[in-house]
Amino acid sequence: MTAPTAAGLPVATGRETRRELWRASRGHRAKILAVALLGLSGASLALVMPVALGRLINAVDTGTADAATVGATVAVMLAATTAGAIGTALTAVLAGRIYQTILAELRERLVANAMVLPRAVVERSGTGDLVARASDDVAQIAEAAHRVVPALTSASFAIVVSVAGMTALDWRYGLTLAATLPVYVLALRWYLATAPQVYRAQRAATGGRAQQILESLRGFDTVQAYGLGDHRHRRVIGASWQVVRHTLRARTVQNMFVGRLHLAEFLGLAGILVTGCLLIGAGQSTVGAATTAMLVFLRLSGPITQLLLVIDVLQSALASLNRIVGVITMPASGADAAATPPPGGAAGRLSGVGFGYPGGPRVLHDVDLTIGPGERVAVVGASGAGKTTLAGVLAGVHTPDSGTVGRAASTLMITQDVHVFAGTLRDNLTLAAPAATDTEIGEALVSTGAAELLELLPDGLDTLVGAAGLPLTAAQAQQVALARVVLADPELAIFDEATAEAGSGYAEQLDRAAEAALAGRAGLVIAHRLSQAAACDRVVVMAGGRVIEVGSHTELVGADGPYARLWRSWRVASDDEPSRTDTSHTDTSHTDASRA
Ligand SMILES: Nc1ncnc2c1ncn2[C@@H]1O[C@H](COP(=O)(O)OP(=O)(O)OP(=O)(O)O)[C@@H](O)[C@H]1O
Numbered sequence: 001m002t003a004p005t006a007a008g009l010p011v012a013t014g015r016e017t018r019r020e021l022w023r024a025s026r027g028h029r030a031k032i033l034a035v036a037l038l039g040l041s042g043a044s045l046a047l048v049m050p051v052a053l054g055r056l057i058n059a060v061d062t063g064t065a066d067a068a069t070v071g072a073t074v075a076v077m078l079a080a081t082t083a084g085a086i087g088t089a090l091t092a093v094l095a096g097r098i099y100q101t102i103l104a105e106l107r108e109r110l111v112a113n114a115m116v117l118p119r120a121v122v123e124r125s126g127t128g129d130l131v132a133r134a135s136d137d138v139a140q141i142a143e144a145a146h147r148v149v150p151a152l153t154s155a156s157f158a159i160v161v162s163v164a165g166m167t168a169l170d171w172r173y174g175l176t177l178a179a180t181l182p183v184y185v186l187a188l189r190w191y192l193a194t195a196p197q198v199y200r201a202q203r204a205a206t207g208g209r210a211q212q213i214l215e216s217l218r219g220f221d222t223v224q225a226y227g228l229g230d231h232r233h234r235r236v237i238g239a240s241w242q243v244v245r246h247t248l249r250a251r252t253v254q255n256m257f258v259g260r261l262h263l264a265e266f267l268g269l270a271g272i273l274v275t276g277c278l279l280i281g282a283g284q285s286t287v288g289a290a291t292t293a294m295l296v297f298l299r300l301s302g303p304i305t306q307l308l309l310v311i312d313v314l315q316s317a318l319a320s321l322n323r324i325v326g327v328i329t330m331p332a333s334g335a336d337a338a339a340t341p342p343p344g345g346a347a348g349r350l351s352g353v354g355f356g357y358p359g360g361p362r363v364l365h366d367v368d369l370t371i372g373p374g375e376r377v378a379v380v381g382a383s384g385a386g387k388t389t390l391a392g393v394l395a396g397v398h399t400p401d402s403g404t405v406g407r408a409a410s411t412l413m414i415t416q417d418v419h420v421f422a423g424t425l426r427d428n429l430t431l432a433a434p435a436a437t438d439t440e441i442g443e444a445l446v447s448t449g450a451a452e453l454l455e456l457l458p459d460g461l462d463t464l465v466g467a468a469g470l471p472l473t474a475a476q477a478q479q480v481a482l483a484r485v486v487l488a489d490p491e492l493a494i495f496d497e498a499t500a501e502a503g504s505g506y507a508e509q510l511d512r513a514a515e516a517a518l519a520g521r522a523g524l525v526i527a528h529r530l531s532q533a534a535a536c537d538r539v540v541v542m543a544g545g546r547v548i549e550v551g552s553h554t555e556l557v558g559a560d561g562p563y564a565r566l567w568r569s570w571r572v573a574s575d576d577e578p579s580r581t582d583t584s585h586t587d588t589s590h591t592d593a594s595r596a
Contacts, residue, residue, distance in 0.1 A: 128210040155303035187260035378539045380542070392496075429444070432484055447516045
């Protein structure tokens with residue numbers, strides 16, 4: 001399996017790609033064999049023409065040719081050429097179909113694997129790279145099909161058949177042909193040593209440009225707010241010039257390769273001509289045989305050049321294929337790998353967990369936490385205490401550096417940044433529960449207090465929302481996400497800032513919705529308002545990446561420790577300013593639990 005690199009998503013080695021292609025060809029192998037036989041037959045028929053022409057020349061030379069011989073030769077040549085052309089064309093069409101089918105299957109696997117990649121890996125390598133692999137790289141390989149498949153099939157068969165035919169004609173012609181092959185081989189070796197990194201750099205530059213454009217579009221509001229338009233523009237221009245630079249370098253390498261191929265072709269033709277002249281002069285060959293040898297070489301040099309030129313496209317497509325296979329063979333998400341339910345029927349458990357973001361200091365230290373079945377645990381603490389990180393580790397978004405994580409097989413996490421997918425409201429609600437009926441959807445919306453959403457939307461569940469339709473407010477998106485939890489019915493729900501819309505006036509409504517979404521299941525709630533914490537069975541207080549206090553709300557208030565101070569301070573803040581009640585952002589000078 002290909003492991004992600006620090007620099008970005010991995011690129012598969014040639015061996016990994018070959019292994020993956022072999023696996024992907026499963027189910028198509030009988031068809032591939034049939035197409036190969038068809039191709040070989042087509043290529044063999046193409047040899048009839050030079051042989052027949054050589055014989056005709058010999059007949060003319062010896063004065064035995066009459067109109068009937070000429071007519072018959074022409075008829076044979078016509079029939080063989082037509083049948084050969086049909087066979088070659090059919091081979092290209094059928095091989096193209098197999099190629100596109102295998103490519104479509106690879107793309108499906110790429111997308112499927114990309115969906116379960118650890119979030120940290122995607123964030124580190126940039127979504128632009130992933131997008132470029134699923135679009136540019138797949139397009140590159142698909143386009144290569146038009147040139148690669150016909151050339152590769154016809155050329156490889158023509159080479160096999162022609163070399164055999166030429167040697168059968170006279171071994172010295174075969175030897176001359178063999179003598180020119182090293183020139184082709186040298187040209188190819190130079191190319192193979194030079195081109196891959198040039199194409200890789202070109203593809204990487206394309207990915208980098210996509211990343212810059214995506215970042216500019218995604219952060220459009222920030223770019224506007226801080227007047228960063230020029231800065232982003234310069235970044236995109238810089239990335240585009242990198243693409244231009246690498247594309248020009250790739251074209252130069254191609255042109256130098258073509259020059260070397262033409263030299264090899266010239267040497268081969270000259271060699272056959274000289275050999276033919278010498279053999280005829282010595283009475284060991286006929287003009288007809290020499291003509292046949294010349295025609296076979298001419299027929300062959302075309303496919304050889306074609307094949308080598310296709311290797312050029314093939315190199316570029318292979319660079320793309322290695323990038324696609326790199327994602328396909330990446331280990332499954334840390335989320336899946338760590339989805340081992342904790343022993344003893346608990347819904348979630350962290351034991352001795354330590355974690356730090358790549359290149360950064362530890363942000364979680366030796367965290368122990370067990371969430372019993374059906375138990376609701378709130379996590380509170382000052383900003384930066386590690387609450388979100390703890391939620392991410394429990395959900396499997398982050399893999400801990402030390403300790404173990406267990407969670408129920410069906411675990412679902414929602415964050416403040418809820419994405420509304422372009423589609424109907426129904427599509428958005430049934431994402432995690434495709435079989436849900438309209439009645440169940442209605443009940444889920446009612447239970448999370450979002451029934452009025454249906455009345456507000458013109459076409460009810462069929463209303464198009466998200467990028468392609470009606471935009472939902474942040475609070476409505478949260479309601480949809482909470483209703484989705486009810487429909488998905490996970491054993492453990494993790495709410496990180498799920499109802500943090502404190503200042504929006506919807507805070508209480510969202511609190512009730514979150515409570516309804518947690519009914520009958522275990523939950524971990526990152527509580528930004530202590531009213532949320534008070535409603536949970538247990539409260540965990542965090543500071544500096546450690547758990548510093550655990551107990552029920554009543555116990556902790558009675559204990560007069562960090563939580564009690566947090567609670568008193570929050571009460572004062574919420575009395576003074578009811579909408580400003582986020583514990584992690586208000587009055588931390590009084591309430592920072594880490595001080596205790
Ligand atoms: N993606 C990241 N890369 C590097 N460091 C990070 C990342 N996310 C968080 N941190 C750091 O990890 C520490 C814990 O952050 P975390 O977001 O878990 O705290 P929190 O208690 O949830 O804070 P808040 O209430 O503000 O969300 C902080 O020092 C933060 O700067």
